[in-house]
Amino acid sequence: MPTHHIVSAFDEELKYLANRIAAMGGHAERMVDQAVFALVNSDHGLARQVVANDEFLDIGQREIDEKAIVIIARRQPMADDLREIIGAIRISGDLERVGDLGKNIAKRVVAVTEARQPVRLFRGIESLAELALTQLKDVLDTYASRSIDRIGFVRDRDDQIDAMYTSLFRELLTYMMEDPRNITACTHLLFCAKNIERIGDHATNIAETVYYIVTGAQMPAERPKEDKSHKVTAQATAAADPS
Amino acid sequence: MAGRLGDFLRIVISRLWSARWLIAGAIVALAGLAASSGATVSSVLLAVLFVVAVAALAPRRDGLGRTERVADAGRTPFDAITAEHLAASVSDPLVICDARGSVVYANKPAANAFSALNEGTSLILRFRAPEMQDLIGGLLSQGKGGSIDYAERLPVERWFRVTASPIGQAGGFFVLVFKDQSETRRIDRMRADFIANASHELRTPLASVSGFIETLRGPARNDPAAREQFLQIMQNQTARMARLIDDLLSLSRLETKPFLNPADRLDLRPLIDGVIDALSPLAKESGVRIERDFGEGAAIVAGNRDELIQVFENLLENACKYGQSGGRVLVSIDRAASGYDGMLDVAVRDFGPGIPEEHIPRLTERFYRVDVETSRGQKGTGLGLAIVKHILTRHNARLTIRSKPGEGSTFTVHFPQA
Numbered sequence: 001m002p003t004h005h006i007v008s009a010f011d012e013e014l015k016y017l018a019n020r021i022a023a024m025g026g027h028a029e030r031m032v033d034q035a036v037f038a039l040v041n042s043d044h045g046l047a048r049q050v051v052a053n054d055e056f057l058d059i060g061q062r063e064i065d066e067k068a069i070v071i072i073a074r075r076q077p078m079a080d081d082l083r084e085i086i087g088a089i090r091i092s093g094d095l096e097r098v099g100d101l102g103k104n105i106a107k108r109v110v111a112v113t114e115a116r117q118p119v120r121l122f123r124g125i126e127s128l129a130e131l132a133l134t135q136l137k138d139v140l141d142t143y144a145s146r147s148i149d150r151i152g153f154v155r156d157r158d159d160q161i162d163a164m165y166t167s168l169f170r171e172l173l174t175y176m177m178e179d180p181r182n183i184t185a186c187t188h189l190l191f192c193a194k195n196i197e198r199i200g201d202h203a204t205n206i207a208e209t210v211y212y213i214v215t216g217a218q219m220p221a222e223r224p225k226e227d228k229s230h231k232v233t234a235q236a237t238a239a240a241d242p243s
Numbered sequence: 244m245a246g247r248l249g250d251f252l253r254i255v256i257s258r259l260w261s262a263r264w265l266i267a268g269a270i271v272a273l274a275g276l277a278a279s280s281g282a283t284v285s286s287v288l289l290a291v292l293f294v295v296a297v298a299a300l301a302p303r304r305d306g307l308g309r310t311e312r313v314a315d316a317g318r319t320p321f322d323a324i325t326a327e328h329l330a331a332s333v334s335d336p337l338v339i340c341d342a343r344g345s346v347v348y349a350n351k352p353a354a355n356a357f358s359a360l361n362e363g364t365s366l367i368l369r370f371r372a373p374e375m376q377d378l379i380g381g382l383l384s385q386g387k388g389g390s391i392d393y394a395e396r397l398p399v400e401r402w403f404r405v406t407a408s409p410i411g412q413a414g415g416f417f418v419l420v421f422k423d424q425s426e427t428r429r430i431d432r433m434r435a436d437f438i439a440n441a442s443h444e445l446r447t448p449l450a451s452v453s454g455f456i457e458t459l460r461g462p463a464r465n466d467p468a469a470r471e472q473f474l475q476i477m478q479n480q481t482a483r484m485a486r487l488i489d490d491l492l493s494l495s496r497l498e499t500k501p502f503l504n505p506a507d508r509l510d511l512r513p514l515i516d517g518v519i520d521a522l523s524p525l526a527k528e529s530g531v532r533i534e535r536d537f538g539e540g541a542a543i544v545a546g547n548r549d550e551l552i553q554v555f556e557n558l559l560e561n562a563c564k565y566g567q568s569g570g571r572v573l574v575s576i577d578r579a580a581s582g583y584d585g586m587l588d589v590a591v592r593d594f595g596p597g598i599p600e601e602h603i604p605r606l607t608e609r610f611y612r613v614d615v616e617t618s619r620g621q622k623g624t625g626l627g628l629a630i631v632k633h634i635l636t637r638h639n640a641r642l643t644i645r646s647k648p649g650e651g652s653t654f655t656v657h658f659p660q661a
Contacts, residue, residue, distance in 0.1 A: 015343075019367045026371025033396060119443060120610075127608050134397050144368035145361060164604040171605075 005081075013071050014081065017064060017088040018143075024060040024095045025140040027053065029133060031102035032199055036129040038106055039192060040122045042113030050106035057099035064092040080216070087213040091143070094202040094209075098136070101195040101202075108188045117185050121175065124168040125192055131161050132200040139207045148214050154207040161200040168193045255299045262298040269294045326410075336403075336421040339410070340366050344383050347416065356421065357395070366419070375405070382407045382417050392424075398636050400432075401425045433495040444487055444610060444625075448480040483622065490626040494609075497550070497633050511542040511551070511589060511658075515574060518555045525560065529567045531593075533559070536575040544587055544658040550634045557627040558591045558654050564621040566593025569651050587658045594651040603644050607632040 005011050031050050038047040068085045071077065077085060135157050142151060172186045172193070211219040259266070270291050277287040327348060330337050336353035338360070340346050346364045354360060360369060366379050374391045381387045388408035395401045404422040455473045463469040519533050526533050544551075562572040577588040598606070602613045610625035628642075635642050639659050646652035 015365075018365065022365075022368040022371045023373070023376050026373055026376055029371065030373060119439075123608050123611065124605060127605070130397070137397050140371060141358065141369065145364055147361075160604060167601045167604050170601045 007075075010071075010075050010077075010081075013067070013075075014084055017067060017071075017085065020060055020064050020067075021088055021091055021095070022140070022144065024057055024064075024092060024099075025136075025143070027056050027060070028095045028098040028102065029136055029140070031057075031099055032105070032129065032133060032136070032196075035102045035105040035109075036126065036192075036196070038109050039112060040126055042109065044110060044113075047106040047109035051103050054099050054103040057096045061092045061096040064088055080213070083213045083216060087209045090209045091206050094206050098199050098202050101199050105192045105195050108192055112185050112188045112192075115185070121172075121185065121189060124164070124171060125189060125196070128161065128164050128168060128193060128196050131157060131164060132196045132203065135161065135200050135203040136206075139203045139210065142207065143210050146210075146214055148211055151207055151211055151219070154204055158200055158204045161197055165193055165197040259295070259299050266295055266298050330418075333420070335423065338366070338419045338421075340417050340419070342383065342415050342417075344379060353421070356401075356423075378405065378407050379419075382409070386417075393421075400429075402428045429498060433498060436498075437491055437495050440491055440609070441488065444491075445484055448484050448487075452477050452480050483624075486622060487624045487626075490624045490630065493553075494626055494630050494633065497630065497637075507547060508543055508545055509548055509551070511544060511576065511587075512537055514548065514551060515555055515576075515589070518552055518559060519574070522556065522559050522563065526563050526572070529563050530570065531563045531567060532571045533563075534571055534573050536573060538576055538578065540578075542576045542578065542587060542589075544638075544640075544660075546638050546658070550637070554631050554634050554656065555589075555591070557631050558656075561627060562591050562593040562595075562652075562654070564623070565617070566595030566651055568596060569594025587660055588655050589658070590653050590655040592651060592653040597648040597650055598644070598646040598652050599648055600646075603646060606644060607642065 031053055034046055035050045037043065038050060068089050071085055072082075075081075135154065138150070138157075139154060142148060169190065172190050175182045176186045208219045211217075273287055273290050273294070276282070277284075326339075330339060330348055330350050333350060334352060336356045337350045338346055338353050339348040344366045346360060346362055346366060346369075348362070349357075349360050357369070367376065367383075370376070370379065370393070372393060375393055378389055378391050381389065386409045388406070390404060390406040393403045393405045395403070402424045404424050406420045406422070408418060410416040410418050455477050459470060459473055463473065515535070515537075519535065522533070559572065559574070566572060571594060573590075573592040575590045575592070577590065598613055602611075605611045606613070607628045609629045612623065612625050632642055635656060641657045643655045643657065644652065645655070
């Protein structure tokens with residue numbers, strides 16, 4: 001933030017907000033990464049650690065909310081300062097949700113890995129997570145650099161994540177039909193996949209907020225909705241995604 | 244001659260200028276003296292001229308010049324090196340930041356290694372991993388140096404040993420040096436991955452070979468026709484294992500390579516021509532005609548020749564094998580195409596049966612096969628597109644796949660314009 005205010009304390013406060021967001025972002029990225037790693041490698045210890053780490057994000061969000069309200073009350077910011085503050089509130093909300101979703105994946109680790117699962121079940125989840133994490137990283141990098149020229153890729157990747165999720169949904173459904181003993185694990189994995197897909201959505205939301213902070217305009221409204229899993233059925237019986 | 248005269252004049256003028264107050268004082272004093280003693284105007288003018296001439300021509304050696312010369316004598320070429328020169332010549336990524344944590348200088352390896360690292364970028368915002376946050380926070384608030392291990396997972400997994408320290412005594416500037424440790428880590432990882440993948444994928448052909456051996460030693464011992472057939476199957480299976488190991492090795496080798504934005508610039512046209520020539524036996528065998536539509540002019544991208552050859556080999560091989568029924572494969576180069584500005588697109592299109600939509604997003608996963616039987620029949624290992632994707636990630640390029648059942652598939656590589 002190259003802006004300089006006459007009251008340098010104001011600058012400091014804005015900087016504090018941005019730094020807190022960065023710290024939250026780093027934690028959220030780490031949590032999702034570790035949760036998926038724990039899932040794939042059935043690492044229960046790591047999963048417990050991820051669940052415990054979620055507190056950091058909750059505290060972070062509360063702190064940013066309070067700080068932002070104090071700044072608004074005391075400094076009465078305008079234009080890009082105001083956008084900066086509102087943006088911080090929104091992004092911290094998204095990041096907190098990302099943390100919750102990561103925590104939810106970690107909680108399912110025990111249930112999924114009770115019995116040894118074949119590797120093929122996890123390959124899809126792994127690459128879906130990679131896409132979502134790339135999305136999150138790119139978006140947070142954009143927040144750091146404030147250069148929105150690459151932001152078009154966000155839309156693209158959101159598309160890819162949705163398509164991948166739909167495909168994964170289909171695959172897991174097949175495994176369930178093959179062998180009813182797979183149903184427990186596959187249902188949990190289905191929720192994990194949904195969580196990861198939502199993490200991608202939150203990342204896209206953050207991208208929109210960053211765009212708003214930088215330009216003051218809304219991101220061109222052509223949000224792709226390629227998630228077709230609601231149309232996927234298992235032959236005649238309509239087994240649709242409940243969400 | 245004229246140059247020397249010019250130099251001379253310049254020296255004279257500069258000397259007069261630097262002595263202007265002295266000369267003015269002298270003139271005033273002389274004029275005052277002349278007025279009080281009643282000397283003639285011409286003698287006063289003569290005296291003034293003399294003063295000016297002395298000021299202009301007399302050799303002068305002032306104190307400033309002497310100290311400068313002394314300093315010059317003490318200064319070696321070493322002193323002329325700035326911190327920036329030094330930082331630029333360090334081969335590891337190195338970032339200098341100010342007391343606010345904004346990047347002041349990032350050397351070339353740093354710019355190559357980390358995206359979105361420009362002058363003015365806040366380090367705390369860019370390096371968000373909790374360890375890095377602690378390190379940078381401690382550095383900025385207490386000037387406390389230290390070193391930690393830091394992993395950057397995307398786009399390619401890399402590990403760094405990061406050392407942070409304040410520069411000089413005065414403070415205000417800090418330096419972060421990243422030592423790339425990926426190689427050693429990756430070799431460990433490669434071993435683990437290779438064993439996991441190999442044991443998983445080699446089990447099937449191995450089981451089939453050992454099954455046939457059992458049959459050959461038992462029930463089929465005296466049946467020459469069956470023996471011949473079984474031996475043929477066993478040969479196919481062992482060939483498959485060999486291919487699998489080759490592909491696994493080449494993928495693992497790619498993963499151990501350091502992450503570098505490739506710097507070589509090369510023309511894709513001759514490269515793809517070469518690949519097409521190399522694959523012509525396969526094309527003939529599958530009854531496929533490879534057509535090219537390269538447009539005008541060269542297609543320059545930044546890339547590694549061998550790796551890009553492998554990309555197009557894999558793509559064209561797939562097109563020939565799986566698009567066999569279409570009878571032709573079209574390779575086209577499109578400059579500044581599609582919605583992304585400044586992209587150079589190379590498309591490999593086949594006219595075969597196409598790929599069902601639900602499989603498209605997953606094609607680049609390791610060992611993902613649309614149809615296991617067809618793939619095995621075509622001697623596929625399930626790694627070809629994974630290798631392609633890995634190479635393209637290293638090149639900052641992307642792969643998009645479009646396909647409609649019944650109309651064939653298009654694999655398009657988007658290169659950033661070099």
